[in-house]
Amino acid sequence: MEKLEVRMQKRLERVGEVCSQYGLDRRGNDSLHRPNSWEFLINKQYRLVWCNVFKAASTSWMYNFNLMAGYKPQFLKKSKEVPLVLARKKYPRPSESELLTSVNDSVSFLIVRHPFERLLSAYRDKMQNALPNSFHHKLGNIIIQKYRTNKFSRVPRWPTFPEFVNYLIDQIHNHRELDMHWTPITNFCTPCQVRFNVIAKFETLEEDQRYIIEKANIGHVVSPQWKNSGKGKKSTVALLEEFYAELSDKQVRELYEFFKYDFELFGYSVKEFYRNSSEKPSTSTPTTKPVTPLKPHSPE
Secondary structure (H helix, E strand, O other), X not given: OHHHHHHHHHHHHHHHHHHHHOOOOOOOOOOOOOOOOOOEEEEOOOOEEEEOOOOOOHHHHHHHHHHHOOOOHHHHHHOOOOHHHHHHHHOOOOOHHHHHHHHHOOEEEEEEOOHHXXXXXXXXXXXXXXXXXXXXXXXXXXXXXXXXOOOOOOOOOOOOHHHHHHHHHHHHHOOOOEEOOOOOHHHHOOOOOOOOOEEEEHHHHHHHHHHHHHHHOXXXXXXXXXXOOOOOOOOHHHHHHHHHOOOOHHHHXXXXXXXXXXXXXXXXXXXXXXXXXXXXXXXXXXXOOOOOEEOOOOOO
């Protein structure tokens, strides 16, 4: 625990420093400068607060929060209900004031992941493996129609990664609301406005989960989970180089600018994703404006 305490303190110090550097800790009227309570779950019994970042162990901790809400493991295994829907029956979306009050006397945690790894995981899940006739399946068809060079080609049946990235970049440039699966964590959980006391990382999740469980004293209710760790034979990490090699340096740079606060707050690097080794990440403030996560069209 002592080693993990030091790890967490360093992460929190970095977040505080970067938030202050860019003025993200000041209050304002946009999505970066006011707390976004929409995806927080507050367990008052165990005094645990979590912001549910999609594609960052969200399935695992949704399961844990459902256990803490009183659902039995056998019920959760058999239930056809979407875990998030079950959770919201027990954890209504909090108001801003309720969130800030709860954070003061709770263990509040956030699980983060390399922005490009999280984006690729979302692409694989929501584009390549979209459920037939779902919102994301229909969105994929729209992306193909607009961004595929050969309008007569239906191979592959889903948008390629460069097609998906072109769509996302256009959404960003036009300041449109974004799907929460690829909204930056800085916008989604507003860590510069909500004072988390634990920043867990996907890369050290096994140890970090044990730390959260021990710090919150909930080991008698939940245990470290690793659910929905990816679809297909290869993990997202193993596929990173392959997929990002399909992008131009301009696309990588545009994505980096969009996710820049996530890169800087949580200590991730982008250099290895550029084909041209002389390409350097920007040191300026991101040019993209604050974004608003698009509320889900379905419980998929």
